[in-house]
């Protein structure tokens with residue numbers, strides 16, 4: 001087959017070279033963006049009088065008919081034509097003849113590929129932002145529905161102080177809020193038109209990049225043609241934002257796996273989101289959580305592939321950069337899949353309030369409130385901490401003491417110490433902004449709802 005770039009070659013390309021260099025087996029996913037970009041390019045060429053009106057409309061009709069065939073699975077991509085760009089351009093020339101050869105005027109695959117990637121990622125990212133919002137919405141609802149449930153809060157995975165479950169789960173809302181902000185921020189640097197950089201140096205033909213930018217809804221054009229074809233920062237930014245988001249999903253997964261063990265029994269993951277064992281009849285495994293935790297590794301891997309791929313590349317375009325696609329596509333697919341299944345899993349999650357409450361009994365997580373009690377009676381915190389520590393050393397369970405026994409540790413203890421050390425008391429006393437009192441948690445949920453509804457509008 002005569003290559004579109006075949007002029008300077010006397011020999012046929014070896015079939016192993018074709019196999020080795022082809023990318024169409026994965027970059028076919030960019031086809032509709034490639035066509036969208038080409039249509040805008042053709043319109044710009046006409047506007048700048050590089051194409052006639054007739055040429056423009058023939059090219060656009062041709063591209064539209066190719067698009068239609070791709071959509072209806074009536075188009076076959078040929079690896080001998082290397083990549084998505086050549087497949088479409090070749091088909092265009094076959095369909096509309098000589099005039100099809102004019103489309104690639106003032107364009108290179110180097111600016112074309114980064115245009116396609118920007119269009120693809122812009123579209124996908126909008127969806128990812130929507131998925132993140134839905135997931136946040138599921139978290140908000142579960143917090144609202146379980147507002148009074150008490151659980152032991154942990155540090156070092158040891159019981160620390162009692163907190164409201166809604167407070168704990170809302171921590172995830174804010175983590176995913178930062179993710180959503182990072183994704184939105186990424187969009188800004190994705191939404192810049194690279195086309196017109198051509199191979200690396202721009203073009204001597206009278207094009208208008210601003211016109212193309214306008215047609216494709218980009219907010220502006222890139223400033224430096226060499227940077228434009230060398231740059232994959234916008235993909236790296238997305239991959240790192242995606243990695244952070246997956247890390248958040250993975251931490252939540254870890255907690256749900258733990259909380260659904262027989263030892264905890266704090267939550268019940270709906271059967272619809274669990275799988276069984278081929279040998280042990282009783283099993284109901286949290287596979288979605290485990291797989292999400294596992295997939296986090298591959299998303300990190302994708303980020304590291306691209307960082308490593310880019311680190312030694314001289315400017316400007318290098319073919320190495322073709323290797324950016326699979327890590328990006330895989331990350332987009334994985335993240336979308338995890339976010340959307342997690343929204344459903346969280347919505348159907350059952351919380352076992354009884355078990356959470358039970359696990360606080362006799363756990364000495366009242367100790368900080370005991371120290372604060374003494375502080376309110378004028379004891380310096382360090383001394384109060386020491387006294388409370390001595391009480392804990394004598395017995396972890398506050399109900400084991402009489403007032404008389406407690407008075408041996410400090411004369412300042414009165415009968416009300418037994419109320420003060422109840423989990424409910426400690427929780428409702430923690431009324432500092434952002435704290436775990438039910439007033440503060442309700443306020444936080446309300447703020448989250450307002451902020452969230454305003455940003456989704």
Ligand code: ARG
Pocket residue numbers: 023027083109110113319321322323
């Ligand atoms: N398939 C290539 C890529 O993904 C497109 C650009 C090819 N440019 C070139 N000069 N060979 O990066």
